[in-house]
Amino acid sequence: MKITYPPFGDARIAIESFLRDFGHEVIPPPPSTNRTLSIGVKYAPEFACLPLKITLGNYIESIEKGADTILMLGGIGPCRFGYYAEVQRRILKDLGYDMDWIVLDLSNGWMNLFRSIKKIVNGNSVIKVIKALRLAWEKVLALDKIEKISRKARPFERYKGEVDNIVRETHKKLDQAGSISQVRQVLSEYRETMDSIIDEDSLEELVKIGIVGEFYVVLDHFTNFEIARRLGELGVWAENAFYIEDIVRIYLPLFRNKDIEERTRVALPYIKRSVGGEGQRTVAHTIEFAERGFDGVIHLSPFTCMPEIVAEGILERVSKDYDIPVLTLSIDEQTGLAGITTRIEAFIDMLKTKKRRRMAG
Amino acid sequence: MRIGIPRVLLFYRYYPMWKAFFEALGLEVVPSSITNKEIVDISVEKSVSEACIPIKLVYGHILDLKDKVDFIFLPRIVGLEYRTYMCPKFIGIPDMIRNASLDIPPIIDPTIDKRNSLTGFFKSFLELGRLFTKNSLKIIQAYTEGLKALKSYNEELRRGITPLDILDGKNYGGEDFNIKIGIVGHCYEIYDEFISGGMIKILNRLGVKVLSMEMIDWRAILREANVLPKKLFWTFGRELYGTARYFIRKGLVDGIIMVVAFGCGPDSLVRELIERDLTKPINFPEITITIDEHSSELGLITRLEAFVDMLIRRKQYEDNLSSVW
Ligand code: SF4
Numbered sequence A: 001m002k003i004t005y006p007p008f009g010d011a012r013i014a015i016e017s018f019l020r021d022f023g024h025e026v027i028p029p030p031p032s033t034n035r036t037l038s039i040g041v042k043y044a045p046e047f048a049c050l051p052l053k054i055t056l057g058n059y060i061e062s063i064e065k066g067a068d069t070i071l072m073l074g075g076i077g078p079c080r081f082g083y084y085a086e087v088q089r090r091i092l093k094d095l096g097y098d099m100d101w102i103v104l105d106l107s108n109g110w111m112n113l114f115r116s117i118k119k120i121v122n123g124n125s126v127i128k129v130i131k132a133l134r135l136a137w138e139k140v141l142a143l144d145k146i147e148k149i150s151r152k153a154r155p156f157e158r159y160k161g162e163v164d165n166i167v168r169e170t171h172k173k174l175d176q177a178g179s180i181s182q183v184r185q186v187l188s189e190y191r192e193t194m195d196s197i198i199d200e201d202s203l204e205e206l207v208k209i210g211i212v213g214e215f216y217v218v219l220d221h222f223t224n225f226e227i228a229r230r231l232g233e234l235g236v237w238a239e240n241a242f243y244i245e246d247i248v249r250i251y252l253p254l255f256r257n258k259d260i261e262e263r264t265r266v267a268l269p270y271i272k273r274s275v276g277g278e279g280q281r282t283v284a285h286t287i288e289f290a291e292r293g294f295d296g297v298i299h300l301s302p303f304t305c306m307p308e309i310v311a312e313g314i315l316e317r318v319s320k321d322y323d324i325p326v327l328t329l330s331i332d333e334q335t336g337l338a339g340i341t342t343r344i345e346a347f348i349d350m351l352k353t354k355k356r357r358r359m360a361g
Numbered sequence B: 001m002r003i004g005i006p007r008v009l010l011f012y013r014y015y016p017m018w019k020a021f022f023e024a025l026g027l028e029v030v031p032s033s034i035t036n037k038e039i040v041d042i043s044v045e046k047s048v049s050e051a052c053i054p055i056k057l058v059y060g061h062i063l064d065l066k067d068k069v070d071f072i073f074l075p076r077i078v079g080l081e082y083r084t085y086m087c088p089k090f091i092g093i094p095d096m097i098r099n100a101s102l103d104i105p106p107i108i109d110p111t112i113d114k115r116n117s118l119t120g121f122f123k124s125f126l127e128l129g130r131l132f133t134k135n136s137l138k139i140i141q142a143y144t145e146g147l148k149a150l151k152s153y154n155e156e157l158r159r160g161i162t163p164l165d166i167l168d169g170k171n172y173g174g175e176d177f178n179i180k181i182g183i184v185g186h187c188y189e190i191y192d193e194f195i196s197g198g199m200i201k202i203l204n205r206l207g208v209k210v211l212s213m214e215m216i217d218w219r220a221i222l223r224e225a226n227v228l229p230k231k232l233f234w235t236f237g238r239e240l241y242g243t244a245r246y247f248i249r250k251g252l253v254d255g256i257i258m259v260v261a262f263g264c265g266p267d268s269l270v271r272e273l274i275e276r277d278l279t280k281p282i283n284f285p286e287i288t289i290t291i292d293e294h295s296s297e298l299g300l301i302t303r304l305e306a307f308v309d310m311l312i313r314r315k316q317y318e319d320n321l322s323s324v325w
């Protein structure tokens, strides 16, 4: 069994870590490129949402590297995510790739879920499983911290690409880390290096932007045109509304905690119940950023994403009520980097002027 | 008191029920105008540009009712069967409208969620009725009236009469033509003639008998859809898939027309399933018509004509074959 999985952002490092620890032969998906995207676009339904297309491309590239098994999540709507595996399975089959799918999906009954988990666990002892999961979780937490700190550091980097280089090196070390203490070691070294770059006294002067939206496009750097890096280079401190940890907590019931629901509560006056995906959370997170005094919010939405269209319809009002500028960027394979950059730059300019005026008066 | 009901979304499925219910409670029911250019233009102006045309039209129809009524009825329809959902936009549309700065009468948006209860619509309607009367008995009576109206409406639909016939007092589906086409699409696309470009009438003029989902027993459709290893979790998705499979398996139609709104989320996947599972493997004639606010009637006519021509030729060919044998 040569197993692969849909990557999103840096989560790939943690997923690979526990699959490897379970003794699987892992075929990590090659990093997404324009080739990945164009393969996905070629075979996916035209109006499918972007994550379906890109992950389809990822699978095909992993298959080219020898993968024969795909690990994926399933579930019950209302948005499209729960049906991804079904559609992608058919497409791959029609292309002649008869893959073994391990879909973690409670909606097919406990027995099916149990069978899938058994395949992943691969005959390992309970102790080993717990150990592997704990290590992977520690890596998730570390990945999130690395990302958060890098956002703060980028506006102060001494040469272009400095922070990226450090992050890349740290990710490599993290990938190799075999124990929790090693993970912590890697993280504290990283912290030290970054502390020497960040100028704490000037942090408050930076324009601060919150990024909200659909999880895949918010967390996957390739899909969102590396928006965090671009904003950093423009001297902006961009924080996400959520990182990998939050997404694991939201989508894996086992890890769920109360905070997730608590956080969406502020959205209730605007959107009374969940509309699937991140729709309701997008509204909540925008309000949260406004209350935390951020200068603006960038809303990332895959083209045709239903929950985010609902959110977009509501954000205009939120933006007025809370006096926080919101820029919605809808992203699909036709979105060009140039167009995105222009819009982001104009948005930042506007925020900078606004901030200067406020600080002056 | 007047309550307005916009002619959008599930209007085409439930209007008779809603009307009977509200009238039994002593309200005057006012439906919005049939979709016209003005409604379309204002819809496009006021809504999120990326939304599908059926959702955009909600804005225009609500504004059409604005000065005519005291309340507007726009239910939040979450799910109609066990473990299924409506499209996220159905769940969010009351919130989208409320936050859209439209300056409109109060929206009444009861949540209709039949997913986990045996009581069906009843609970939602009881709560809804409470807004207008304290008398539970009266609400129950009104609800019964509603159900009755819905039942006879559905019976008419089953007999092959389309919602259009009922609205126009004509018969578009009934006559027996040589070529039969099954239309697979949402009721609010097919029967809103602005959205569908009058597809049914065009097909009729071309000598085609049109069959649609409303003419089949709902349970039979769902049975067809339940063959999927992973059941579709959208009610509409199941209906579309089930209808297509029913049409094809029972040999009821010569071809299928799929009607899809530009940017429709669920249909992007459901359509793929229908093609890959049902039509492509047996080369069953099928076209997809994508619709949005820019669709032109002329383009539509051309495509429909070409499709019908193809079906006629195919049929002649098959007839010839069978006469040779
Ligand atoms: S949240 Fe949006 S992009 Fe993600 S699967 Fe659902 S519809 Fe697609």
Ligand code: SF4
Residues within 6 Å of the ligand: A306, B052, B053, B054, B055, B087, B088, B089, B090, B186, B236, B261, B263, B264, B265, B266, B267
């Ligand atoms: S099902 Fe499709 S057409 Fe209907 S509201 Fe949802 S996205 Fe629009």
